[in-house]
Amino acid sequence: MRVLVSGGAGYIGSHTVIRLVEAGHDVVVVDDFSNAKPTVVGRLEALTGRPIPVHAIDLTDTDKTEHLFAHEQIDAVIHFAGFKAVGESVAKPLAYYQNNLDSTFSLLRAMDRHDVRTLVFSSSATVYGAEPELPMTEDLPTSATNPYGWTKVMIEQILSDVAASDDRWRIAALRYFNPVGAHASGDIGEDPSGIPNNLMPFVAQVAVGRREQLSVFGDDYDTVDGTGVRDYIHVDDLAAGHVAALDTVGSRAEPMSVWNLGTGQGVSVLQVIKAFERASGRPIPYEIAPRRAGDIAASYADPARANADLGWRATKTIDDMCADTWRWQSKNPNGYPDA
Numbered sequence: 001m002r003v004l005v006s007g008g009a010g011y012i013g014s015h016t017v018i019r020l021v022e023a024g025h026d027v028v029v030v031d032d033f034s035n036a037k038p039t040v041v042g043r044l045e046a047l048t049g050r051p052i053p054v055h056a057i058d059l060t061d062t063d064k065t066e067h068l069f070a071h072e073q074i075d076a077v078i079h080f081a082g083f084k085a086v087g088e089s090v091a092k093p094l095a096y097y098q099n100n101l102d103s104t105f106s107l108l109r110a111m112d113r114h115d116v117r118t119l120v121f122s123s124s125a126t127v128y129g130a131e132p133e134l135p136m137t138e139d140l141p142t143s144a145t146n147p148y149g150w151t152k153v154m155i156e157q158i159l160s161d162v163a164a165s166d167d168r169w170r171i172a173a174l175r176y177f178n179p180v181g182a183h184a185s186g187d188i189g190e191d192p193s194g195i196p197n198n199l200m201p202f203v204a205q206v207a208v209g210r211r212e213q214l215s216v217f218g219d220d221y222d223t224v225d226g227t228g229v230r231d232y233i234h235v236d237d238l239a240a241g242h243v244a245a246l247d248t249v250g251s252r253a254e255p256m257s258v259w260n261l262g263t264g265q266g267v268s269v270l271q272v273i274k275a276f277e278r279a280s281g282r283p284i285p286y287e288i289a290p291r292r293a294g295d296i297a298a299s300y301a302d303p304a305r306a307n308a309d310l311g312w313r314a315t316k317t318i319d320d321m322c323a324d325t326w327r328w329q330s331k332n333p334n335g336y337p338d339a
C-alpha cells in the first residue's frame with residue numbers, strides 16, 4: 001500500500017515509517033514540523049535507502065490537505081499528527097482542541113472525497129481516565145482528566161460515528177501505553193523540545209549530562225516500591241503494531257476496531273532508573289518530590305486483544321528500551337541537528 005503518515009517526522013511516526021518500508025509499503029509523510037526537525041527526513045532516507053516524499057503542510061489547512069490528496073495516490077492513512085503534551089494542554093486548551101480535532105476533520109474529509117477509507121489513529125491509554133481497573137481492557141469506559149486526553153476521547157467518538165455511517169470505512173484506534181526507546185541504529189529517537197515531560201527522555205538527558213538530576217514524583221503509592229508504575233513499550237514494537245493493524249484492519253468485519261498496544265507489564269520509576277544505570281554505566285542522581293496532581297499510581301495494558309487479532313506482541317524488555325535510548329542519546333546528545 002501507499003501509506004500517508006501524518007506526523008511522520010515525529011517520534012513514533014518516524015519509527016513507523018521505517019517499519020512500513022521494511023514491510024514493503026510505500027510511504028508519503030505529511031508534517032508541519034511544529035514539533036519535529038526536518039533533518040529527521042535525511043536520517044529516514046539513509047536508514048531505509050529510499051527517498052521519502054514529504055509534504056510540509058499544516059493539516060488543519062483544508063485546502064492544502066485537499067491538494068495533497070488530489071496530487072498523491074494514497075491507499076491508507078496512519079494519523080499521528082497532533083499536539084501531545086498533557087501539561088501544555090491544560091494551559092492552552094483551545095490550541096489543543098483546535099489542532100487535534102481540526103487536523104482530523106480535514107484529513108477525514110479529504111480521505112472521503114478521494115475514496116481513501118482505511119485509517120489507523122494514534123490514541124492513548126489516557127482515554128481510560130482517572131481510576132481505571134487494572135489491567136486495562138479495551139471495553140473499559142472512556143474518560144479523560146485533561147484537554148489532551150479529551151481530544152483522544154472525542155476523536156475516537158468521531159471515528160466511530162464516521163465508521164458507522166458508511167460501511168466502506170475501516171478504522172483502527174490504537175491505544176498506546178508508554179512509548180520509549182529508539183531505533184537500534186541510534187540515528188532516530190525521541191527529541192523533545194525544552195524540558196522533557198516524560199520520564200525516559202529526562203533520565204537519558206541526566207545520564208548524558210544535559211540535566212543535573214531527576215525528580216521522582218511520589219514514593220508513597222501503593223506499588224512495588226512506592227513509585228509510579230507504567231507499561232513502557234519499545235517504540236519499535238509500537239511501530240510494528242501499526243504495520244500489523246494496517247495489514248489487518250481492511251479485512252475486519254466491523255468498520256471500527258480498538259486495540260491496546262502495551263506489553264502488559266508494569267515497571268516502576270525506580271526500576272527504570274536502575275535499568276538505565278545498567279544500560280549507560282552512569283549513575284542517575286534523583287530526588288523524591290511530591291506527587292504530581294493528576295498522576296495515577298499504576299497503569300498497564302491487557303494486550304490480549306491485539307495479540308490475538310493482530311498476531312502482534314511486544315517483544316522488547318525494559319533493558320532493551322534503555323539500551324536503545326542510551327545509544328540514541330549518546331550519539332545525539334543535543335537531539336537532531338537544525339540543518
Ligand SMILES: NC(=O)c1ccc[n+]([C@@H]2O[C@H](COP(=O)([O-])OP(=O)(O)OC[C@H]3O[C@@H](n4cnc5c(N)ncnc54)[C@H](O)[C@@H]3O)[C@@H](O)[C@H]2O)c1
Pocket residue numbers: 006007008009010011012013030031032033034035036057058059060079080081082083084099103122123124125176177178179
Ligand atoms: N509519545 C507518547 O507518549 C504518546 C502516547 C500516546 C499517544 N501518543 C500519540 O501519538 C501521536 C504521535 O506522538 P509522538 O510522540 O510521535 O509526537 P510528536 O510530537 O513527536 O509527533 C507528532 C508530529 O505531528 C506533527 N504535527 C502536529 N500538528 C500537526 C498539524 N496540524 N499538521 C501537520 N503535522 C502536525 C508534529 O510536527 C510532529 O512531528 C500523537 O497523536 C500523540 O498524541 C503519543
